Amino acid sequence: MSLDLNTAKKRRICGWFVIKINVLFVLQSPLVQAIFSQNVEEVKLLLHKKEDVNVLDQDLRSPLHAAAFLGDVRLMDLLIKSGAYVNAQDRAGLTPLHRAAASRNGRAVGLLLSQGSEVECRSRFGSQTPLHVAASNRALRCVEVLLPLMSSVDVMDQNGRTALHHAAYNGDAEMVTLLLNRGADLSVKDNRERQPLHWAAYLGHLEIVKLLMSCSADVACRDKQGYSPLHVAALSGHIDVVKYLLRHGAEMDEANAFGNTSLHMACYNGQEAVANELINRGANVNQANARGFSPLHLAAVSTNGALCLELLVNNGADVNMQGIGGMFALHLAVLYGFSDCCRKNVECLNLLLNSGADFTKTDIMGRAPLHYAAANGTYQCTVALVSSGAEVNELDLNSCSPLHYAAASHTFRRIDADDHQSDMRDKEALLPVHYAAAFGNKHNLELLLEMSFNCVGDVESSFPVSPLHLAVCNGQCEAVQLLSETLVCVDVRDSAGHTPLYVAAREGSVSCVEVLLSHGASCCVREHDRKQTPLHGAAARGHTDCLYALLSRADRDDLIDLADAQGQTALMLATLGGHVDCVHMLLERGSTPDAGDRRSHTALHRAAVLGSVECVSALLAHSASPLCRDIWGRSSLHFAASCGHTELLRLLLNAAAQVDPLDSLLDYSRYTPAHWAAYHGHRECLELLLDYKPLSLQEGNRFTPLHCALTPLHAAARSDTVSGLQLVLFWGSEVNSVDQDGRSALMVAAENGQTCAVEVLLQQAKADPPLHIAARNGLATVVEVLLSRGATVLAVDEEGRTPALACAPNKDVAECLALILSTMKPFPVKDAGISVLKHCSIAANHHPLLNRYAKERHGTVGLDS
Structure with a gap:
């Protein structure tokens, strides 16, 4: 508990008294300086010269605040008569009445009250009234003046x-x-x-x-x-x-909300006289708090609790009482590192051995006090416990001995114990040398190497992981230096094939990388799973310093372009992570910008997907080609358009125009970037592409950008917006073009419930009869069906063309065909049952039109039967 009234807040109420007046007001107005000089004549002269009586300083304090702070009634009266505001508040919300109360001048308070000063005005910080200020400053006379005017003597602050x-x-x-x-x-x-x-x-x-x-x-x-x-x-x-x-x-045995009695609190704070008084009056020395701790436990963790601890033991405190986690007082004493308490506790326990006290008992984790002493690095505690017969090789539930914990601590002094075992492994098969390496204790490593010859073999072993790996993973450079000097080969691998250099590069520990490289670590050793080198690890995480160190000491020329199991180079991984500095460094060191992985994806493909303009700019500046295709023929432009990265797409289009302005931008499925932009509904990208190449709407796959714009994702349309549709129509797309399944944009829109899109398409195609549409798109089966249903061959569209003329690829051909047909004589159809398409080669290439709405046949008997 911290029961205190904030002294700093009190001083804020009093204001200027903590700073010398001549320093504070050196920049104040002449009137305020005269007030602090208490020069009445000069104040009168300044007021006579029309000096502003309510001028404010940087903290919004007026001259009346200054006079009230001094408690100078003459100056206050002079200022008030000259028009000073008696209720002016400064930045802290304090009025002259607050200042007068702090000055403990009853006459000044009375003067302000007589002039209408607000008696219960509150400060901005703490919400204190002048009464609070007066009571805090022992201003008895001021309180006497204020009380009769207060609404309540018990008014509260914030x-x-x-x-x-x-x-x-x-x-x-x-x-x-x-x-x-x-x-x-x-x-x-x-x-x-x-x-x-x-x-x-x-x-x-x-x-x-x-x-x-x-x-x-x-x-x-x-x-x-x-x-x-x-x-x-x-x-x-x-x-x-x-x-x-x-x-x-x-x-005295009454507990607070945490279960602590007065004796608990006295012992925790080392108040031996209070503890003695309470014990003499019969306080319970073994009463447990909410965590199961007795006063003895709290005395054990106290910095000044030695006397209280001895007092408790001498008065029957149970030294074997367990608190939370099964911990004894001795556990806590050594854990918190107060060796004086530990010695006294051991002495007290030795005196009570005949009564059954046992300082070797363990907590619920199986840890004895020696484990905690070793972990905490308290040399004297450890010596005291070992000298008293504590078992140095005792294992806890994690199979850790005190030596494991000592190796991880900062105890650099050796404990003489002939029966210790430095080759004991914990539950994870880790040795003390692993702990020393992981926590970076160079002295402990040296001691362990001196203590046992086997430790040298343990350092070189990678089961389950080498100490060098642990030191590198935790950035323990001194331990890495020592272990590197001890090892014959620093390229020892863990179970995943990671070398210490790979781990250091991946974790970004440049100091460890430099130490390992100086001891001959190889940059080309690959790990097992993804076959990546340390260069891949540094580039993927964006560790520029490590990357620079690796490149500076590369042990082979082609290191920079070594590919992993997926064919990825360090440049690709750096680009994929958006690490621009690494990308620049690799490119400047000669990395091939157009190298492709197993799917022929380059670094530029990756940058296009991520939308990293900086990475794209860097790659293009080093001659990366925007027209490199992957195994599906897609370039970085396809990816940028598909992801909607407009500015990046602009960069790529400009670069593509310089490389090959005649490139059709088609992938192997004959899709253009415009297809992808429309398919995903990226209007700005589509506008950019159409502006770059307007004819791209008519090029490529017959599943046109118009279809894409109607139904984003085509199979699961969710939006009824028509901005993409209107855009491609504006750029001249054929409204009645069909895809490879013979579906027009209108069919696609109708199938997906795109009401607004259907309306737009109908408005655009209102003058074209169905027979014209089918003829124009070469749908022979559809034409046959329409003719069998009575469609007229003489109907004309807006341009005055019949269905036959609509088959013509352009207007000139249609005019020629019209001239030819005008000279021909009509011929009768000899057999109405013969298909019009019977003798046409195109018939073999079209399947019959499916009738999804035909009624089922229920085994009717044939007429011929």
Whole structure:
């Protein structure tokens, strides 16, 4: 518990008194300087010269604030008569009345009140009234002047504290007496439910405690966390207050919300006199708190708890009492590293061995006190326990011995124990040397290597992982240096085939990378799974410094373009991660920008997908080709258009125009970037592509961008927007073009429920009859069906062409065909049952039109039967 009234806030109320006046007001107005000089004549002269009486400084303080701070009634009266605002507030919300109250000048307070100053005006910080300020500053006369005008003597500030709280905090007996005589509530609680008695007891103001108790204050009152006045007096060590409260009925074994009694608090804070008084009065030395800890446990963790610990042991405290996690007092003593407590605790335990005390007992993790002493690096504690017979090879539930924990600690001094075993493995088969390496303790590594010849073999072993790997993974450069000097080969691999250099490069530890390279580590050793080198690891994570170190000491010329199992180079991985600095470095060192992986994807393909303009710019600056195709014939332009990266697409189009302006931009399925942009609904990309190559709407696959714009994703249309559709129509796309399945854009829109798209298409194609559409698109089967259903061959479209003329590829051909047909004589159809397509070679290439709405046949008997 931290029971204190913020002194800094009190000083803010008092304002300028913590800084020398001549320094603070060196930049103030002449009027304020004259006021602080208390030169009445000069003030009068300045006011006569029409000096602004309400001029404000940088903190919005007026001259009247300054005069009130000084408590100079003459200057205050002069300023007020000259028009000074009596209720002016500075930046902290303080008025001249607050300042006057802090100056403890009753006459100044009275003057301001007589001139209309607001008595209950509150500060901006702390929401304190002048009464709070006066009570905090022992301004008894000011309080006497203020009280008759207050609406209540128990008015609270922002923290819920009244003037009585402040007076009790300051130990001002006269102020407390005055407030109580004026009706102040002595049991009033602040926001933390602390009463004035709590503050007085916590700060050791015995006279105030007596005064409040004489007025029937509740000795057993509690705050929000269950602290009583006895608790706070005990934790702060005020023995006289503790004795007084005990004499007046305070319950010493009463616990707070955390289960701690007064004895717990006294022992935790090393208050030996209070602890002795409580024990002598019969306090329970073995009472457990909410975590199962007795006062002995708290004395063991205290920096000043040695005397309390000895006192408790001598008075029957149970040294084998277990708290949370099964920990004993001795565990806590060595864990928190107070060797003095540990020695005394061991001595006390030795005295109680005949009573069954056993300091070798373990907690629920199987750890004895020696484990904790070793882990905490407390040499004296460790010596004391080993000398007392503690088992140095005892294993906890993780199969760790004290030596494992000592190796990980910063205890550099060797413990002489002949029966220790440095080759004991924990549950994960790790040795003490692994712990020393992982935690970077060079001295411990040296000691372990000296202690056992086998440690050298353990360092070289990669089962389950080598110490060098652990040191590198944790960035322990000194340990890496020592182990590298010990090892014959630093390219030892772990179970995944990772070398220490690969791990260091992947983790970005440039110091470890440099140490390993200086000891001959190879940059070309690949790990097992993805066949990546350290260069791949550094590039993929964007570790520029490590990448530079690796490239500077490359042991083969083609290292920079070595590919992993997927065919990826370091440049590809750096681009994929968006690591621009690494991309620049690799390109400048000669990495091939157009190298492709197993699917022929280049670094530029990856940058296009990610939308990294910086990476694309870097690649293009080093002559990367935007027209490189993958195994499906797709270039980086296809990817940029598909992902909707407009600015990046603009860069690629400009580069493509310089490389090969005649490239059709078709992939192997004859799709253009415009197809992909329309397919995914990226309007800006589509506009850019159409502006670059308007004819791309008619080129390539017959599943045109128009179809894409109608139904993004084509099979699961979800949007009824028509912006993409209108755009491609604007650029001259054929409204009745069909895909490879013979479907027009209108059919696609209808199938997917795109109402708005259907309306747009119908409006665009309203003058074209179905027979014209089928004829224009070469749909022979559809033409046959339409003719059999009575479609007229003489119908004309908007341009006056019949269906026969609509078959012509352009207007000139249609005119020629019309001239030819006009000279021909009509011939009769001899057999109406013969298909019109019977003698046409095209018939063999079209399947009959499916009739999805035909009625089922239910086994009717044929007429011929």
